[in-house]
Amino acid sequence: KLKGALFDLDGVLVDTASYHYLAWKELANELNIPFTKVDNERLKGVSRMASLDILLSLDKENRLYTSEQKEAMATRKNDLYVQLIRHMDASEILPGVVSLLKMLREQGVKIALGSASKNAPKIMASTGLSAFFDAVIDGNVAANAKPDPEVFLKGAAAIGISPDECAVFEDAEAGLQAAKSAGCFAIGVGESVNLPSADVVYSDLTLFDLSVYF
Ligand code: B16
Ligand code: MG
Numbered sequence: 001k002l003k004g005a006l007f008d009l010d011g012v013l014v015d016t017a018s019y020h021y022l023a024w025k026e027l028a029n030e031l032n033i034p035f036t037k038v039d040n041e042r043l044k045g046v047s048r049m050a051s052l053d054i055l056l057s058l059d060k061e062n063r064l065y066t067s068e069q070k071e072a073m074a075t076r077k078n079d080l081y082v083q084l085i086r087h088m089d090a091s092e093i094l095p096g097v098v099s100l101l102k103m104l105r106e107q108g109v110k111i112a113l114g115s116a117s118k119n120a121p122k123i124m125a126s127t128g129l130s131a132f133f134d135a136v137i138d139g140n141v142a143a144n145a146k147p148d149p150e151v152f153l154k155g156a157a158a159i160g161i162s163p164d165e166c167a168v169f170e171d172a173e174a175g176l177q178a179a180k181s182a183g184c185f186a187i188g189v190g191e192s193v194n195l196p197s198a199d200v201v202y203s204d205l206t207l208f209d210l211s212v213y214f
Contacts, residue, residue, distance in 0.1 A: 002185060002213050004161035005104050006152050008045065009115035009138075011171030012189050012205075013129055014092050016085060016117075017044060023080035024055060027073060033059045041194060045172030047116050047145035048074050078119075085119065088126045096205030101132040103210050110134050110159035114151035114168065114178075116142070134159050146174040149182035156182070167213055169205075173197055185213065 011017040021040045028035035039058060043051040052074050056065070065073070104111055112135040113120060120138035124130040135158035137151045144150040156163040168179035171189045176197035179186040187208075188198030195201050202208050 002109070002165055002167050004110045004112070004156060004159050004166035005214075006112050006114045006155045006166050006168045006179075006184065008168070008170045008172065008175050009113060009117055009120050009123060011044060012169050013094060013097050014088070014123060014127060015094055016088075016092075016123065017171065019081055019084040020044075022084060023077050024051065026080050027077045028055055028058075030076075031056075031059070031073070045116055045146045045170070045175040045178075047139065048078065048118070050145055052077070082119065082122075085123060085126075088123060090128050093127055093129065094205065096208060097129075100205055100208060100210065101129075104214065105132060107210070107214055109214050110161055112155035112159050113137060114155040114175075115139065116145050116151065116175075146172070147177035147181065149178045152179055152182040152184055156184070170195075170198075187213075 007013055010020060021037060024040065024043060025035055033055060035055060035058060042054050052070060111133050113133055115138045118139040124136065135155060137154045137158060142151045142154060152168055153163060156166050163183040166184045167187050168184045169187050169189060170176045170179060173195055176186045176188055176195055180197055186197060186199045188195035188201035189205060192201045
């Protein structure tokens, strides 16, 4: 039986994936780069600068930019994103999440966040999710982005549970790869076609049966 639960934030606990998409889409429009929801799948779970590099690789004109210009683009995207998440509250927590977190706590399972996002503290506070978490590892404390296992190794260490006794809940293939390299059990949330590295996939967390794993 597993003793720790490590949660991704965007796309697992809250539906911020759609806000990330809208912000990247606006930046892409401003740069005249074609960018679709299918392209956006490749950005999920990936750090802000790595996401920008993927977006710029879609430029038909192959324009090159200085690192200052790229910093400015990343800042522009984040300003747009922060605007979009300004009014977030508990109503934007995804289905099944709160009851799962409550049941995990009742069973004494330790819970940590493992997110690439630098905006995680803001979102955890405004939705009230912070109350359920024993530790928060996010883009402000981790140097290496997923698929590097750093956030999940640090999350497991912070709750004092060995990674092989932890489950990771992830909506992104990069995050599932990170979970597997950390040695965790990898639970995908979403569509199996997008999540080949998952040990098991649920289309949403209302279908998750805790007693099978914890
Ligand atoms: P920020 P997660 C990730 O969060 C998102 O999935 C990814 O799309 C985003 O680029 C990344 O955080 C960085 O976020 O720009 O807010 O620092 O899925 O690991 O919770
Ligand atoms: Mg995610």
